[in-house]
C-alpha cells in the first residue's frame with residue numbers, strides 16, 4: 001500500500017499533489033494555446049445542438065455538482081446559453097420539463113452514481129441529448145451518453161474527490177470555450193487569453209502545492225474549531241461550497257459554504273471570536289465586494305482566513321491568516337482556489353486523527369439511492 005501511495009501518507013494527499021499532472025493530462029491533445037485550438041471530438045459533433053439548445057441542464061451529485069455550478073457561471077458568461085444545475089436526486093423525482101433540443105451535461109467522477117444515471121436515462125427517453133463529463137472510462141454514465149469528454153484524471157482512490165474535481169473544471173471550461181468560439185459569443189482576444197490561462201494552470205497549481213507547509217500551520221491553528229464558514233462570490237461561490245464539503249467529509253467539523261453577500265441573511269448570526277471564516281477572495285470583478293464582506297466579519301470578531309491573490313495587500317491586511325494563490329483570470333481561478341482548501345481539510349483531518357482516505361459513512365461511489 002505504501003508503494004501505491006507513491007511515498008505519500010494517504011491517497012488523498014497523493015491525489016492532491018498529482019493535480020499539476022492530471023490537469024495537464026486532461027488538456028493534452030485537446031488544448032493548443034499556441035495555435036488557439038481546442039479539439040474535443042465528443043463535444044464538437046454536438047456543437048450545433050448545444051448552440052441551439054433552449055438550455056443546458058447540468059446533472060450531478062456531491063463534488064461533481066459543485067463543478068457543475070462553476071460551469072453554469074462560465075457557460076452563461078462565455079456562451080450566453082441558459083444553464084440550470086440540478087442535483088440528480090431531485091431532478092429524477094420531480095417530473096422535470098424536458099423538451100427535445102435540451103442538452104444534458106452529466107458530470108460524474110465514477111460514472112456509476114445511481115441518481116445521476118437514472119436522471120439521465122429519464123431525460124434521454126424524453127429526447128434530450130446527453131453529454132457525459134466522466135472520469136472512469138467505459139462506466140455506465142459514459143456508455144449511456146451520446147457524447148461528451150473524459151476527464152482523464154486517472155483512478156481516484158480517496159473517497160473525497162480532489163483531482164477529479166479540478167479535471168472536471170478544466171473539461172467544462174474547455175467545452176464552454178469551444179462552444180463560445182464556434183458560436184462567436186467570445187471575443188477572439190479573450191478566447192486566446194483564456195487558452196493561455198488554462199495552459200498555465202498546472203504550473204500555478206504546483207506553485208500552490210510548494211507552499212503546503214504554510215497551510216499545515218494554519219490547519220494546526222484552527223483544527224479545534226467547532227464550525228467553519230466558507231464564503232465566496234461569483235465563480236468562487238461554488239468553491240466555497242466545495243471547501244466546506246471537503247472539511248466536513250475529512251475532518252467531521254461542521255462547515256457551511258455560502259455566497260458571501262447572502263451571509264447577512266443568516267450565517268452572520270454565528271460569527272463570534274471562535275468562528276473561522278474562510279474567504280475565497282482571489283482578485284476578480286467582485287473583489288471590492290468581498291473585501292467589504294471580510295470587513296463585516298472582522299467587525300464581529302470572526303477569524304478571517306483568506307485565499308487571496310499573491311501580492312494583494314488590501315486583502316492580506318484584513319486576514320488573520322492567508323494563503324496566496326497566483327494571479328489568474330477569474331474564469332480559471334476556481335481551479336487554483338480549491339487546492340489550498342483541499343490541503344486545509346486534509347491537514348485538519350490528519351491532525352484530528354481522522355481516516356482521511358475513507359471517512360466514516362461515506363462511499364466513493366453511491367450506486368444505490
Ligand code: G6P
Pocket residue numbers: 061062063064107108109110111112113116159160161362363364365366
Ligand atoms: C460520493 C463521493 C463524492 C462524489 C459524489 C458524486 O458522495 O464520496 O466524492 O462527489 O459521490 O460522485 P460521482 O462519481 O458521480 O462524481
